[in-house]
Amino acid sequence: VTRQVRVCVVGAGSWGTTVAALAARNVPTVLWARSEDSAREINEQHTNSRYLEDRQLPQDLRATSDLEEALVEADLVVYAVPSHGLRDVVKRSAGHVRPWIPLLSLVKGLEPETLRRPTEVLAEELPGHPTGLLAGPNLAKEIMDGLAAAAVVATPDDVVAQSMQPIFHTRRFRVYRNRDVVGSEMGGVLKNLIAIATGMADGLGTGDNTRAMVIARGLNEMTRLGEAMGADPMTMSGLTGLGDLMATCMSRQSRNRRVGEELGRGSTIEEVLEGMEQVAEGVRTARSVMAIAEAHDVLMPISAEVDAVVNEGRTAREAYRGLLGVQAQHERHPVA
Amino acid sequence: VTRQVRVCVVGAGSWGTTVAALAARNVPTVLWARSEDSAREINEQHTNSRYLEDRQLPQDLRATSDLEEALVEADLVVYAVPSHGLRDVVKRSAGHVRPWIPLLSLVKGLEPETLRRPTEVLAEELPGHPTGLLAGPNLAKEIMDGLAAAAVVATPDDVVAQSMQPIFHTRRFRVYRNRDVVGSEMGGVLKNLIAIATGMADGLGTGDNTRAMVIARGLNEMTRLGEAMGADPMTMSGLTGLGDLMATCMSRQSRNRRVGEELGRGSTIEEVLEGMEQVAEGVRTARSVMAIAEAHDVLMPISAEVDAVVNEGRTAREAYRGLLGVQAQHERHPVA
Numbered sequence: 001v002t003r004q005v006r007v008c009v010v011g012a013g014s015w016g017t018t019v020a021a022l023a024a025r026n027v028p029t030v031l032w033a034r035s036e037d038s039a040r041e042i043n044e045q046h047t048n049s050r051y052l053e054d055r056q057l058p059q060d061l062r063a064t065s066d067l068e069e070a071l072v073e074a075d076l077v078v079y080a081v082p083s084h085g086l087r088d089v090v091k092r093s094a095g096h097v098r099p100w101i102p103l104l105s106l107v108k109g110l111e112p113e114t115l116r117r118p119t120e121v122l123a124e125e126l127p128g129h130p131t132g133l134l135a136g137p138n139l140a141k142e143i144m145d146g147l148a149a150a151a152v153v154a155t156p157d158d159v160v161a162q163s164m165q166p167i168f169h170t171r172r173f174r175v176y177r178n179r180d181v182v183g184s185e186m187g188g189v190l191k192n193l194i195a196i197a198t199g200m201a202d203g204l205g206t207g208d209n210t211r212a213m214v215i216a217r218g219l220n221e222m223t224r225l226g227e228a229m230g231a232d233p234m235t236m237s238g239l240t241g242l243g244d245l246m247a248t249c250m251s252r253q254s255r256n257r258r259v260g261e262e263l264g265r266g267s268t269i270e271e272v273l274e275g276m277e278q279v280a281e282g283v284r285t286a287r288s289v290m291a292i293a294e295a296h297d298v299l300m301p302i303s304a305e306v307d308a309v310v311n312e313g314r315t316a317r318e319a320y321r322g323l324l325g326v327q328a329q330h331e332r333h334p335v336a
Numbered sequence: 337v338t339r340q341v342r343v344c345v346v347g348a349g350s351w352g353t354t355v356a357a358l359a360a361r362n363v364p365t366v367l368w369a370r371s372e373d374s375a376r377e378i379n380e381q382h383t384n385s386r387y388l389e390d391r392q393l394p395q396d397l398r399a400t401s402d403l404e405e406a407l408v409e410a411d412l413v414v415y416a417v418p419s420h421g422l423r424d425v426v427k428r429s430a431g432h433v434r435p436w437i438p439l440l441s442l443v444k445g446l447e448p449e450t451l452r453r454p455t456e457v458l459a460e461e462l463p464g465h466p467t468g469l470l471a472g473p474n475l476a477k478e479i480m481d482g483l484a485a486a487a488v489v490a491t492p493d494d495v496v497a498q499s500m501q502p503i504f505h506t507r508r509f510r511v512y513r514n515r516d517v518v519g520s521e522m523g524g525v526l527k528n529l530i531a532i533a534t535g536m537a538d539g540l541g542t543g544d545n546t547r548a549m550v551i552a553r554g555l556n557e558m559t560r561l562g563e564a565m566g567a568d569p570m571t572m573s574g575l576t577g578l579g580d581l582m583a584t585c586m587s588r589q590s591r592n593r594r595v596g597e598e599l600g601r602g603s604t605i606e607e608v609l610e611g612m613e614q615v616a617e618g619v620r621t622a623r624s625v626m627a628i629a630e631a632h633d634v635l636m637p638i639s640a641e642v643d644a645v646v647n648e649g650r651t652a653r654e655a656y657r658g659l660l661g662v663q664a665q666h667e668r669h670p671v672a
Binding site: 136137138139142143145147148149150152158165169171172174175176177178206207208209210211212213215216217219220223233234235236237238239242243244246247250251253320324328329330331332 | 472473474475478479481483484485486488494501505507508510511512513514542543544545546547548549551552553555556559569570571572573574575578579580582583586587589656660664665666667668
């Protein structure tokens with residue numbers, strides 16, 4: 001890289017804003033906000049109060065609601081919008097993105113209906129650009145508060161990844177790299193169901209052994225599906241798989257975990273969802289994960305029980321009994 | 337196996353007694369207790385109150401304090417004594433153990449001084465027997481209380497392992513198998529230091545991202561050392577590595593975790609140890625793990641910081657700062 005990289009982050013939600021704030025410490029950074037008011041607040045108050053309350057953003061982080069203006073000088077575009085809105089924003093940005101430059105996804109989850117991974121959507125709509133993602137156990141507010149965290153830049157070209165590390169790296173935010181895009185991207189999808197399952201175990205009051213078993217066997221089935229999709233099995237055990245799973249299982253802020261706990265205590269899925277503003281990711285994606293597992297002929301007993309609970313009215317207690325009935329084989333055997 | 341296997345468990349501590357209770361549901365089982373009083377209590381009251389309070393043992397679990405009597409009819413011997421006393425008990429049993437029969441270790445930790453793994457001690461003192469271990473996220477009292485758990489029988493011969501699964505398997509205790517003895521055995525040793533490290537992070541109040549990072553990067557360095565010792569890298573991500581680590585990190589009963597938390601809150605190691613009846617495993621083995629890592633030329637930054645805190649007077653805060661200074665590389669790179 002001959003001159004300093006200029007970054008554009010597309011999407012000013014809590015995670016997009018946080019990543020833009022990290023990048024702005026290292027390189028010139030523009031944040032595209034859908035709302036003009038948000039852009040103005042970021043420029044004038046240096047806050048994004050809708051998502052991050054009164055947390056201070058760097059003075060030199062610039063925001064705009066004009067997508068062309070945001071993209072026109074960017075050497076690296078980072079997409080940070082919800083998975084269901086990604087394709088549309090990428091299409092709209094197509095005319096403005098400079099040729100050849102890498103595109104990075106911060107998007108959580110698969111595109112509904114198509115089940116495409118976010119980097120696949122990027123590659124379909126903007127072919128010819130290197131694509132990758134930044135992911136890991138990253139609760140945005142903790143990062144804004146200066147608590148230590150680590151993430152992974154995953155992109156097939158390790159040289160590109162190496163040049164991206166210093167763009168996001170700060171003293172408190174460690175950026176590793178990995179060439180395994182499929183594994184890194186799927187970790188964040190698959191962990192949601194396992195987080196619901198550990199929440200269910202907690203709600204049922206099954207103890208520390210059971211919770212540890214669900215996590216270890218959950219990671220096992222995440223890994224088996226990842227492998228079937230072409231991922232490196234070790235990726236699931238890293239920051240984007242296990243790490244993300246841990247942050248989700250342990251965080252009091254996690255919707256997935258909370259859904260699981262309430263199901264475990266005996267609530268129906270309807271009762272649980274009634275009390276929530278936003279549907280937990282794992283509830284929305286259970287069906288998609290099952291469809292992918294089936295397409296790859298991979299048995300995922302824990303995810304399947306979670307799917308049955310959130311989509312077919314099975315109770316958490318029945319799911320738990322169902323799991324105990326699965327025969328224990330070799331640790332790495334396809335049947336859990 | 338042509339007739340029913342008869343099991344002898346050598347050692348009536350909480351874990352040995354629990355495993356004997358599991359086996360006794362499936363096959364004739366004898367438990368050797370060092371103390372005659374314990375043996376009598378187990379036979380007459382069907383309790384082992386010193387370790388398991390008033391929890392009921394199976395009526396047909398037989399106990400004896402006579403080692404010869406315990407061993408003479410056994411087709412499978414399970415050693416469940418502390419690592420520092422293992423070699424002596426194995427030597428004493430040598431004249432009574434039937435030829436060829438498999439020996440299984442429940443022993444936690446390495447032999448002090450020699451740094452031998454328990455299965456190595458078995459093989460040295462009783463050559464010619466197949467050796468293996470049973471391990472996993474198994475808090476004994478939870479298993480006695482009927483809460484679900486899973487463990488792994490690790491032994492190089494998968495046919496032997498398959499014939500052992502039904503000996504210990506119950507409706508609530510799932511027994512997987514694995515051929516990787518080194519990896520399965522080292523998981524239980526290496527997790528102690530990572531559990532102290534996550535406790536330190538908790539005590540320092542560093543948040544969910546940091547805790548998830550310590551677990552994922554801790555598993556990474558456990559895996560790298562395992563690999564250098566000849567283990568399958570995936571074993572560390574299974575029940576005997578990550579699973580055991582999870583049970584230790586999350587359990588309120590865990591001494592390792594408690595030591596870490598108090599260190600994180602600013603206590604010195606001397607102050608922490610003063611308040612404990614029994615030294616936490618991770619404190620005792622930090623030096624041994626560092627010696628093995630050095631012998632295999634593997635860098636383990638998290639374990640090294642824990643070692644410095646428990647053995648060299650470094651504060652938890654300094655350790656945490658030290659870790660943030662380590663350069664982030666490729667996720668699987670030998671330098672964390």
